[in-house]
Amino acid sequence: MAAPAAATDVEIDASAGHRAINPLIYGVSYATQAQLIDLNVPLNRSGGNSATRYNWRLDARNAGKDWFFESLACGTDIFDQHGDGFVALSKAAGADSMLTVPMIGWVAKLDEGRKPLAGFSIGKYGLQQKSDLEGFVDAGNGLRLDGTPITGNDPNDASMPDGPEDERKWVEHLLAKWGGAGKGGVSYYAMDNEPSFWHDIHRDVHPVGAHAREVADKVEAYARMVKAIDPGARVVAPEEWGWTAYRYSGFDQQYAVEHGFDKAPDRTTQTNGMDYLPWLLTRWKAAGHPVDVVSVHFYPQGGVYSENGGDLSPAGQLLRNRSTRDLWDPDYLDPTWIRDRISLIPRLRQWVDRYYHPGTPIAITEYNWGAETTMNGATAQADVLGIFGREGLDMAARWATPPTGSPTYLAMKLYRNYDGRKSAFGETGISARVADPDHLSAFAALRAADGAMTVMVIDKDLSGSAQVALKIRNFAGRGGVEAYQLAEGRLEALPPANFADGAFTTTVPGPSVTLFVFKGARP
Numbered sequence: 001m002a003a004p005a006a007a008t009d010v011e012i013d014a015s016a017g018h019r020a021i022n023p024l025i026y027g028v029s030y031a032t033q034a035q036l037i038d039l040n041v042p043l044n045r046s047g048g049n050s051a052t053r054y055n056w057r058l059d060a061r062n063a064g065k066d067w068f069f070e071s072l073a074c075g076t077d078i079f080d081q082h083g084d085g086f087v088a089l090s091k092a093a094g095a096d097s098m099l100t101v102p103m104i105g106w107v108a109k110l111d112e113g114r115k116p117l118a119g120f121s122i123g124k125y126g127l128q129q130k131s132d133l134e135g136f137v138d139a140g141n142g143l144r145l146d147g148t149p150i151t152g153n154d155p156n157d158a159s160m161p162d163g164p165e166d167e168r169k170w171v172e173h174l175l176a177k178w179g180g181a182g183k184g185g186v187s188y189y190a191m192d193n194e195p196s197f198w199h200d201i202h203r204d205v206h207p208v209g210a211h212a213r214e215v216a217d218k219v220e221a222y223a224r225m226v227k228a229i230d231p232g233a234r235v236v237a238p239e240e241w242g243w244t245a246y247r248y249s250g251f252d253q254q255y256a257v258e259h260g261f262d263k264a265p266d267r268t269t270q271t272n273g274m275d276y277l278p279w280l281l282t283r284w285k286a287a288g289h290p291v292d293v294v295s296v297h298f299y300p301q302g303g304v305y306s307e308n309g310g311d312l313s314p315a316g317q318l319l320r321n322r323s324t325r326d327l328w329d330p331d332y333l334d335p336t337w338i339r340d341r342i343s344l345i346p347r348l349r350q351w352v353d354r355y356y357h358p359g360t361p362i363a364i365t366e367y368n369w370g371a372e373t374t375m376n377g378a379t380a381q382a383d384v385l386g387i388f389g390r391e392g393l394d395m396a397a398r399w400a401t402p403p404t405g406s407p408t409y410l411a412m413k414l415y416r417n418y419d420g421r422k423s424a425f426g427e428t429g430i431s432a433r434v435a436d437p438d439h440l441s442a443f444a445a446l447r448a449a450d451g452a453m454t455v456m457v458i459d460k461d462l463s464g465s466a467q468v469a470l471k472i473r474n475f476a477g478r479g480g481v482e483a484y485q486l487a488e489g490r491l492e493a494l495p496p497a498n499f500a501d502g503a504f505t506t507t508v509p510g511p512s513v514t515l516f517v518f519k520g521a522r523p
Contacts, residue, residue: 007469007505010434010442014453015474017431021389021445022361023424026416027098027397029366030078035401036093039409040417040424044090044097045190045365045397046082047239049201051100052193053159054082055107056170062108062119062158064202068132068139069119071108071158079400083170087178087186098188098236098365098397099174101167101226103218104198106159106205117158119204124157125150142204155205164225171229181232189226190365191219191237194297196250196276209254212270216283223290234292238280239365241297243338247275281355293395294352297366298344300326302336310370310377314462317376320369321460322438324383328391345391361394368399371408375511378407378486379460382513385415386443386456389429410491414456414515418484419493425515426454440466451520453477461510470504470516480519487512 027043028035036044053062053071061082062071074080081089082099090097111117118139122131128140129147142150171189178185194201195218199209215238223235240246244253249271252264261267271279277296284290300323303311310316325332330343348362369384371377381398388396402409415425426445432455434442444455453475459466483494487509497506499518508514 007467008434008440010432010455010457010468010470011473012433012442012444012453012455012470012475013431013473014444014446015430017429019390019392019429021425021427021429022394023427024096024395025388025393026385026412027365027395028401028412029397029399030081031093031095031401032078033089033093035404036090036095038404038417039401039412040422041412042095043188043395043397044086044093044095046086046098047100047190047193047365047397048079048399049193050079051082052102052104052198052202053107053205054100054102055109055160055162056083056173058108058110058114059083060108060110060114062202064119064204065142065200068130068136068141069158069204070132070136070139071110071117071119073110073114073116083174084177087174091178091184096187098190099186100190100193101171101222102162103192103195103222104202104206105162106155106202107162107166109158109160119155119158120150120153121157125153149203151207153204157204159205164221167222168225168229171226175230180230181234185230186233188234188236188293190239190295191222191235191291193239194241194245195238196245196248196253197241199250199254209250209252211251212249212266212276212279215249216280219280220284220287220290227290235290236293236295236363236365237291238277239295239297240277242299243340243342246277246296249276252276278351278355281351285356289357291356291360293361293363294348294356295363295365295395296344296348297399298326298364299366299368300370301334301338305368305370309373312371312374312376317371317462320371320376320380324369324380324387325437327384327387345387345393349392363395363397364388364393365395365397366399367396372402373406373408375407375487375489376460376462378411379458379511379513381408382411382414382456382458382486383437383441383460385412386441386458389425389445390443407486407489410486410489411513413491414484414486414513418491418515423517425456426452440468447520453518453520455516455518457508457514457516459508459510459512459514463510465507465509467505467507470499470506472499472502472504472518475502475518476521478519478521482517482519483514484517485512485514
């Protein structure tokens with residue numbers, strides 16, 4: 001008979017590693033009112049490619065390359081909410097709104113009767129590789145039948161010019177309708193969406209990659225505009241898309257497609273050899289303090305995330321388990337095309353403290369670890385939220401809100417409303433150590449309201465079970481333990497238990513996420 005597997009130790013010290021956990025790390029994107037209430041999340045973001053060309057006057061949008069470069073009237077779908085409707089549903093659920101201010105210089109326009117317009121009309125520019133056969137058949141994908149891109153199109157076909165004065169009217173409207181930040185109005189304004197990728201997503205209106213100076217200047221101008229209208233509002237930038245965009249401008253990314261990054265023009269003549277994002281911070285510091293939250297987007301590579309859910313093979317799931325190290329581990333070499341040590345949250349903190357104003361909040365305003373309808377995606381999501389709190393991230397918004405009741409949705413609910421009564425993970429992080437976080441990770445925190453200690457244990461193994469020994473120091477609890485477990489796609493309360501002498505041993509299935517609530521010393 002084989003000997004039973006040794007228990008995995010989780011060493012918890014309630015007197016060590018104290019760090020405030022900002023509740024804004026539990027944000028989402030495009031959540032419905034019901035989802036916001038059920039998840040008890042404090043931040044709802046409206047962003048993405050459609051927001052880049054949102055026309056608030058017409059309530060119209062254009063997602064560019066994502067949907068045949070069509071300008072469309074917004075409807076009732078949650079992803080069509082970029083303005084008043086979005087603020088209304090967020091307010092009704094008690095969540096702050098983050099709206100996206102277009103900076104690209106163009107916004108969507110509509111035909112008579114609010115009918116759509118095509119950025120690359122087949123009637124005007126000829127047959128193309130694909131068209132919107134299920135909706136607006138005149139809208140092509142901007143590629144000729146031989147695959148070459150159509151150039152020299154007229155951006156006025158489906159869009160109209162837009163600038164800071166146009167967006168000023170929108171912010172003034174929002175202030176008049178909803179009040180200022182801190183008084184029920186919009187708290188956060190993001191400066192467009194992934195500007196270094198405009199030349200790809202929105203090439204019908206911005207075919208040349210954005211220069212570093214263009215983005216720096218536009219953020220300064222739009223930030224001044226927002227703060228002149230609502231001094232309490234927080235400006236969020238640069239909202240860049242990922243690893244390459246932290247280092248190179250859009251112009252250099254476009255140049256590199258044919259020439260590589262050697263002698264990249266902007267890096268040579270505009271950023272003086274610096275990485276793009278740190279250079280932006282130096283520019284903004286010289287301008288005063290235009291940006292209040294320094295933000296980026298991050299999606300793990302190598303198939304971990306895709307719009308279709310990501311790699312669900314055993315190898316893909318194991319990579320998903322490891323890839324959360326990209327967020328924190330300075331020794332983790334990303335094995336994908338990146339081939340570098342990302343250590344994203346510490347890197348952002350270092351960049352901001354060195355090149356901008358030390359202590360300025362940092363944010364990851366888009367992220368997704370894929371596989372959201374599986375337990376592997378749920379354990380990754382739980383791991384990510386734990387890392388955000390432990391590493392001191394100030395704000396995050398998942399792209400987008402997972403389907404209600406999905407395993408990933410329930411993993412988020414474990415942190416913010418595990419019992420349906422708004423009970424949440426603690427707000428002061430404490431030390432929780434494990435030997436191998438690729439297999440089992442753990443996070444712990446103290447909760448001021450009742451003196452409880454909350455411990456999240458995440459078993460990432462694809463099958464089997466694990467014995468876990470929680471070794472607890474410096475916590476004066478009352479001996480009672482509540483537990484809530486997400487396994488096989490179901491979130492359930494476990495029978496209450498007790499702990500004594502600073503030890504608690506249990507068995508958890510793999511994969512699973514289990515929240516233990518150790519009752520505090522106060523009655």
